[in-house]
Amino acid sequence: MKICVTSVGRDMTSGVDPRFGRAAHFLLIDTETDQFHCLDDITATGQGAGVMVAQSVINSGASAVVTGQIGPRAYDVLAAAGIEIFLAPSATVGGAIQDLHAGRLEKLRGPTSPQHAGLRA
Amino acid sequence: MILAVVSGKGGTGKTTVATSLAAAWLRDGPVMLADCDPEGPNAHHFLPQLGELIETPVNVPMPSIDQAACDLCGDCVDVCAFNALAKLPDRILFIESLCHACGGCALVCPRRAIREEPRQVGVLRSGSAGDLRFLQGVLSVGEPRATAVIEAMLEKVRSQTTAEDDVVLDGPPGASCPVASVVRAADVCLLVTEPTPFGLHDLIQAHELIAARGKPSAVILNRSRGDAADTKVEAWCREREIPLLLTIPDRRSVAEAYSRGVPLLGALEGIEEELRSLRDPLRRLADAGRNGVAA
Numbered sequence: 306m307k308i309c310v311t312s313v314g315r316d317m318t319s320g321v322d323p324r325f326g327r328a329a330h331f332l333l334i335d336t337e338t339d340q341f342h343c344l345d346d347i348t349a350t351g352q353g354a355g356v357m358v359a360q361s362v363i364n365s366g367a368s369a370v371v372t373g374q375i376g377p378r379a380y381d382v383l384a385a386a387g388i389e390i391f392l393a394p395s396a397t398v399g400g401a402i403q404d405l406h407a408g409r410l411e412k413l414r415g416p417t418s419p420q421h422a423g424l425r426a
Numbered sequence: 427m428i429l430a431v432v433s434g435k436g437g438t439g440k441t442t443v444a445t446s447l448a449a450a451w452l453r454d455g456p457v458m459l460a461d462c463d464p465e466g467p468n469a470h471h472f473l474p475q476l477g478e479l480i481e482t483p484v485n486v487p488m489p490s491i492d493q494a495a496c497d498l499c500g501d502c503v504d505v506c507a508f509n510a511l512a513k514l515p516d517r518i519l520f521i522e523s524l525c526h527a528c529g530g531c532a533l534v535c536p537r538r539a540i541r542e543e544p545r546q547v548g549v550l551r552s553g554s555a556g557d558l559r560f561l562q563g564v565l566s567v568g569e570p571r572a573t574a575v576i577e578a579m580l581e582k583v584r585s586q587t588t589a590e591d592d593v594v595l596d597g598p599p600g601a602s603c604p605v606a607s608v609v610r611a612a613d614v615c616l617l618v619t620e621p622t623p624f625g626l627h628d629l630i631q632a633h634e635l636i637a638a639r640g641k642p643s644a645v646i647l648n649r650s651r652g653d654a655a656d657t658k659v660e661a662w663c664r665e666r667e668i669p670l671l672l673t674i675p676d677r678r679s680v681a682e683a684y685s686r687g688v689p690l691l692g693a694l695e696g697i698e699e700e701l702r703s704l705r706d707p708l709r710r711l712a713d714a715g716r717n718g719v720a721a
Contacts, residue, residue, distance in 0.1 A: 353509025353524045360503065360512045378521050386514045 308334045308405065309367040310398045315343045317399035323373025324423035326355030332398055333365050336406070341398075354423070355379030362388065371401045371410065376423065380416035392417070427712045428583070428593040430462075430612035432636070434628025436599035438620045439648035439674070444596035445472040446690035447616075450701035452557050456591045459558055460583055462608045463598040464548055464565035464575035472689045473560060479551035484563070484578045485544035486527035486571075493517045495539035502531035502540060527574065548575040550582060559586070572604040580611040592705070601631045609636050613712035615643040616671075621655035626662065633668070642715035644669045644708060649676040669711070671704050 311328035312319045322328035331344040347361045355375070359382035362370055370383060373394035383390055391410040393401035404410050431444040441461075448459040461469035470476055489502075489511075496518055503511045503518070510524035511531060532540040548565040561582060563575040576598075587593050595612060598604040609615055615636045619629040629645070636643045645663050650656050650673045663670040674680075674694070683693030691698050 351508075353521070356509040356512055356521055356524065360509075363512070363514065378523065381521070382512045382514075382519055385512075385519050 306336050306369065307365065307367045308336060308369045308371060308402065309344070309362045309365060310334065310370075310393075310401055311372040312343075312398050317341060317397070317402075319398050321371065321373055321393050321396050321398060321401050323394045325370075325372045325375040325379055326358050327423035328358070328372065331358070331361070331365075333367060334398075334402055336402070353378070356382050359383050359386075369405070371398075371405060374417040374422060375413070376418050376420050377416040378420065380413070389413075427589075427591075427709050428587075428595065428611060428613045429708060429712075430595045430597050430608045430615045431618060432597035432605055432609065432615055432632050433599060433618045433625075434601050434630075434632035435620070435625050438625055439618045439646075440599070441469050441472065441596050442680075442684060442690055443616070443618050443646055443648070443674075444594050445469050446697065447701050447704070448558055448592075448594045449689060449691055450698050451592050451594075451705055453702065454592075454705060456587075457558055458561065458583065458587055458591060458593045459596065460561040460563075460579055460593065461596045462563060462576050462579060462604075463596065464563040464572045464579075465598065465604075467562050467564055469596050470560070470562060471687045473555035473558070474687065475558075476555040476560060477553050479553040479560075479562070482550050482552075483546045484548040484550060484575050485546050486574045487529060487532075487542035488522065488525060488527060488545045489520060489531050489540045490543045491518050491520060492539045492541065495537050496535075497537055497539075499536060501534045501536065505530045505534045523570065526571065547571065548578075550575070550578055552582070572598065573607050576604055576607045580607065583611070601628065601635045605632065606635060606639070609639055609641055612641060614708050614715055615641055616708065617643055617645045617668075618648055619645060619659055620649045621647060621651070621653075621659055626658055629659070630662065633666070640715070640718075642711040644671045644711060646671055647673045650674065651676050669707065671707060672700060 310332045311322040312330045312332045313322045334341040359379045363386045369389045371391045390413040431440045433440050451457045461467045500513045503513045508524045510521050512519045547569045551562045563579040597608045619625045680693045
């Protein structure tokens, strides 16, 4: 299974970026091989950043997202695509993946934030 | 002549000036006043003779997707500049709150699976106050785009007036898209400012927007106390060679009249003639602008 984690840096020791649509980087981790790579083609600009990033996550083949917060529109797109969303706002990317495997992460049932919250963070 | 009254900063006196100009100019010919602030229309408060208003809906075209006809090619998602469409594994998802109703998705769909359907975003109200023709746009609560209502208003203004008529557009505050729509439709812009740092800051910003569209402008300085604060606005106008057409004094009587819905004409002696006398210089600016003289 592939998991997309919003990240402040480009490797597994980086912290989870608390924002979804406006995150600095997006790491795609394959949990079967433990391989990861940075989705470099995502640059959200202007309006609808959350939707645009959600689209890229769908295109990447990820079946789950780990982030710190998520707005209503991105949530709706990911949920409609059947992608599960987990919160790990203060972990490293590697730590968040371990927590996810151990069942320690909370699965979201709705957006955490109003629109544009990532712009104010 | 189509005159846009704008300011940048809110509360400088756009509506006070626009309603008073319209009333003063009625003695010289037909005038239409259009309240182009669909997010907070208030000009009607200053038209005591206002009769019944006729309401017409403002609609924008929104995409409706026939999922059965869609083959998930994703062309609509790619063309949408506002990320209002997303391609899910099994269907196209439409996020209405991001849609700018540009129609691009329906145009590019190779399967013709997207049809545009009207959705109401506001209303136009038209009527008259004595001899003054009046038009007002109101944006529905929760709708994000005032420009859709403003464009519908401007279309109505153009279809119902001739070049000989005087049209006063009472503009929205700020210096963003709604103001740009109003400025684009105008022959000349009248900037109403106040002698405060905020007033001057936003005056400069609004003027930049006007100049970028090649429209001529003039300034009215409102709420002047005749002190040093005025000189900054005066100096800026001089430096930019923008005519400062009128200075309106800061008077308690004006504020009291405003609170009762009485425009300047009933509150400040001599103002009616002063406002009437602005028509010719503004018409000259408008003519020069149309001939490409003004920057």
